[in-house]
Amino acid sequence: MDTIFALATAHGKAGVAVIRVSGPLALECGARLAAKSLPARGMRMAQLKDGAGEVIDDALVLSFSAPNSFTGENVVEFQLHGSTAVVGAMLEELGRQDGLRLAEPGEFTRRALENGKLDLAQVEGLADLIDAETEAQRKQAQVILAGELGDLAERWRADLIRAASLIEVTIDFADEDVPVDVTPEVESLLAGVASDLEKETAGVKIAERIRNGFEVAIVGAPNVGKSTLLNALAGREAAITSEFAGTTRDVIEVRMDLAGLPVTLLDTAGLRETEDHVEGIGIERARQRAEKADLRIFLSEDFQDIEDLYQEGDLRFFPKADQRADASGAISGVTGQGVDQLVSLVSEQLKERSTQAGIATRARHRDAMQAAQTSLTSARQILARGPEFYDIAAEDMRSAIRSLEALVGRVGVENLLDEIFSSFCLGK
Template identity: 35%
Template structure:
């Protein structure tokens, strides 16, 4: 699938900047670079030690393109496991393209998306789950997703899977050995120990599978739908949470005709807030479409925030309670935060009545900012951060989740086979399948199509 030719790509974002970095990798990376690099001290790049940096110029014949720093990394002590050269030049787009085109004319090929990391995987520098964590690390936009990606890139998840697979493989070898002596009717694999191992593997797999519920929302941001009747302050609340005028605010009911989304980090975790159209009976066709989208967004959200205008509702709290019960009954499994907005318009007696009649209500004035901090704390409490705080392995990748589910299904079959006293040849089939699915996660079992799908999602230059 992958050539062993020499590739080049821009490793920094395209566009103007102070500096840009071009990365070259392959068997001819150093020799091609040496031909195009002129050291200010007359050094020959091919004779330099690994992990050294050299000042000079990139030259095209007699023409100097730029003064650069060239970093040399010799195989296997490099990111890709091949000879690698990184060229730090000035960040002019013109200079970047001139150097890139010069290297392409002199034997390099433009790297495909993720090809540097793919080569690192194929050369044993990373396993597949670590390689995928590189992409997650690049795309992480909050502390929690960054922490999970760093843990996986360091091999925390890989080592846990590898240990399970190794232990299962050892017993599988004994089961396979029994097949060679089937006529003698002997057992090399102690069934009691094997049962204990299978139970332990099942426990670990279930824990990893359960962690995906937390890991997935941390990685992608936790969607929070802000719902309520028109003109209760949903857009004002969104602006207060984001600390900017993101949504249009007016006294006209139905101003928000469509959903507005934006994301912020609270306590290191990304929350994606969705300001929805007000829920009410309307003959306005455009507003009706917005209300329909509101219910769609509630379906998609992990958390629902129900907002009501306390100043208008204080005389009819029964209606508010009815609306709250409707949402609870329709979405019984979805966490619901009840927010009484515009409390700055209420006196102490009204506030006391509000808190007595609506259980668990949060008091808020989106206009003044009162209660916003308390709301953010309440949102954090809804997220199970125990595994994150305890530095446990958390699964964030859908491919890993699917492989774990399949592995668990096969392990359950093995467990049932032990209980029923099945012969080794029947259990061996299920054991092989479990090993296959565990191997898929780290790349011990792979194919070109799978690798193509994974690395196609990487950025070019990584």
């Protein structure tokens, strides 16, 4: 196994930079650069020198002996002053050390997976935590990183292993009198796991939205103030506004943090009949994006005009409150009237939906759980047909177990690993 190194903090000037080394030669390399022995687990202040004896920097050197480290290998971390010159000199010196090489993207985390320090779901949680921009994303990623999905999968797996074992004992003693009918316990175990899987699978869509962002579309006829409202919500001139109808011809997106949730606001083309080919394309795109959005904000004088797009929970306002004698139920991006109420309503809607999120956050998780559900449904149906079919039911249970093992990366995910780890930086 190679010994790898990389900068673990961001490139550029900083107060402190961290360079990580992992592998069999890590402790030896650290001791050589620090010119002093390192503890099996601890820290040393040291003056780091290159091969010619020139001082690179004064640094704090942390050492971790296998298996008690992030990667499960010997690890040394150098905490240096974060200048580009110091970091460059240190990386250059490490590159000259025999047996060391620069890490590939995500290689430290991949070694943690291979050495049993993390399961695959935790790896995905770590990637989400690094990418988290809002409080909801951070909390969701922390749950996955803490291993809660893996714990769930292990509990389901243990129940299915017991169920399969009970059935297989019955098969093994098919020619003898088995003193206890195991079918009720097996059915209870299968039903419990199936119920949990159904609940968790249903929550994946919302969890994905927390991870990737909710979409909220502003919809209405031309010149009702959609782009002005978007600019007011964004706090900047994100969309061009004018008195001419049809100014917005494509969907304009603005990403925001609303009440700790990631939200992408969509300013759509004004909905109307038109003979302009380009504007017609924009209107069709607007309708498609609005239909797929999680929530729609309608600005209209007559909501019957857009009734076909309305979905339960959508918000409706009269436009241009600043130009109306009666501004009740209206909103204005020009004066800000009603904007705070709108933000509050959108936040409440999305927070309520977020409570339905499960622990699983990705399509891969959903697919594995749905595969397990399918196998369990088949197993329960076959189980009801009697002991002569128990061997088939047992195989369906084993298939469900394999699906749960794929959920946490034990089997069948080798083709996904390169794609997953390529999203990590070199030092992670």
